[in-house]
Amino acid sequence: MSKSKYAVGVDLGGTSIKIGLVNKEGKIVKKISVDSNAQNGPDEVVSQIKKGIKLLLKNIKDKVEGIGIGSPGTVDSQKGTVENPPNFPGWIKVHLAKSIKKEFGVDCFVENDANAAAIGELIYGSGKKFDNFIMITLGTGVGSGIIINKKIYGGETGGAGEIGHTTIDHNGAQCKCGSKGCIEAYVGNNYIIKRVKEELPLQPDSLINRLIENDMSPLTPKIIHEAALQNDTYAISFIVDIGTKIGHGLANAINTLDITNIIIGGGVAGFGDILFNAIREATVDRVMIPFKPRVKVKPAKLKNDAGIKGASALVFYKS
Amino acid sequence: MSKSKYAVGVDLGGTSIKIGLVNKEGKIVKKISVDSNAQNGPDEVVSQIKKGIKLLLKNIKDKVEGIGIGSPGTVDSQKGTVENPPNFPGWIKVHLAKSIKKEFGVDCFVENDANAAAIGELIYGSGKKFDNFIMITLGTGVGSGIIINKKIYGGETGGAGEIGHTTIDHNGAQCKCGSKGCIEAYVGNNYIIKRVKEELPLQPDSLINRLIENDMSPLTPKIIHEAALQNDTYAISFIVDIGTKIGHGLANAINTLDITNIIIGGGVAGFGDILFNAIREATVDRVMIPFKPRVKVKPAKLKNDAGIKGASALVFYKS
Structure with a gap:
């Protein structure tokens, strides 16, 4: 057991x-899990992270190689800083890595949460065998991370990979980012629920009506998937x-990047084969001819x- | 004069x-310019390139550092090969660099023409001061090249940068690449002319009618620009x-790449300030907030x- 290598992973959320x-x-x-107490400002959040790590490591004898933090907001992974994470009032710029390293005496690495998800797949998951891939996380938001030569591609300021906010219809649905027709504006979790709630009254024969017993409140992507598995048209x-729609957005990213390996995670990916087959078909349909066989x-x-x-x-990625 | 460094540049076109x-x-x-005789197959074209270079270098005493070739089609710049250039019948894969190097005894570098245009701007032009930029060439097609850390970003197979074939309306105009709503399907030279020809009969007051003397045949982007400069609504x-439309497409590329320096060339760029101001405004309108001030x-x-x-x-880029 003492020969194993361990790392601490911190998933920083608004709640x-x-x-x-x-x-x-x-x-x-x-x-373990602790409250983030985000409403009390950045000092409190950092203090909660420290408290949580101490709690986790209590009675642990194994050596910890380092601490990794996936954070919302704009992350400068070189400097270990986090700027303006949504749902964290009072944050401007916090030197998170420095503060954690000082407390625990081990290296601390901070990344944007979408990039951390991509690195997770690269080190442990479906991306192990790929040198290059695009990771999309389908949840409330649509996050993405781009791996080039087994490294995160950050662009000029670490902000690259906002594929969820690329448009597939420039006159389309208003997105909360300010643009229109973004992938997120069609496939974000809340959008999906909102759209099904609007369309369901026009679909009296849909099995979804029976599954939710005509009460919209428990409607989730899971119920939609359940109905689909029972062949609900x-x-x-x-x-x-x-x-x-996801496939058409991915085709844009593929035509731009010449990266044809796509990994898709997040709750909405729970739609399973029906979703994945549709994504594959639409992506292959829309990419440039030389890319088609490689998708x-x-x-x-x-x-x-x-x-x-x-x-x-x-x-493990950095060290 | 003998201290200057010279290179031969070859712009390989279908005609x-x-x-x-x-x-x-x-x-x-x-x-100089020679016919490509593309209809006679690849051997003839390569022979014409050699003939042209010999003609150019006749009576030239200066040392030539190397020969660069910008080619349509899929170019493997490492191997110096060109595959399937459109409008070149009979080409499968041609080892162009090898053949030219053997003939002239100097290094030969081959690149896709859109990438060569980007490297041209990087070495001699508007990209000199940028480490990262996206170059778009607006012509019959919409070509693009992506420069990252002063190098062409080629992706997995050298096919990256097909920004002209990213969609801004996935249910939009049919593009000849097989996809729908690509930037090229709206702003390619032929599309522009076709659309103005369709719309002009509904615009009897437009100055364009007088400039072309009601004869559609001489209609060019230049005439449209002339009318615009004379305040034609x-x-x-x-x-x-x-x-x-170009701006909305560029916003997708910027949100994906976190590269905010854009260089635009090609004939359609001759629309001048009216075009550039519209591109700037639309791009800034649609990119993620942190990118806006940097565009x-x-x-x-x-x-x-x-x-x-x-x-x-x-x-000069390779040596």
């Missing part, structure tokens, strides 16, 4: 901070439409605790 | 091959619409003979 002790194979051997066509669309391997695992992967 | 002797400052000191709104959209510096100059720049 809670999930922290795990992860071995080099990506297995979580212990995990509306549910299937809905998921295919979501997948088609691979794979589900992410890290499911639950992807945030903790991705963050811990930063340690 | 003619333009060849120039270019100094390190990007000045063409001599140039229709011509201005047309150019602004073209610029807006720079500049015209290409290499105008006439950009093909020759870009090709010659390959020599």
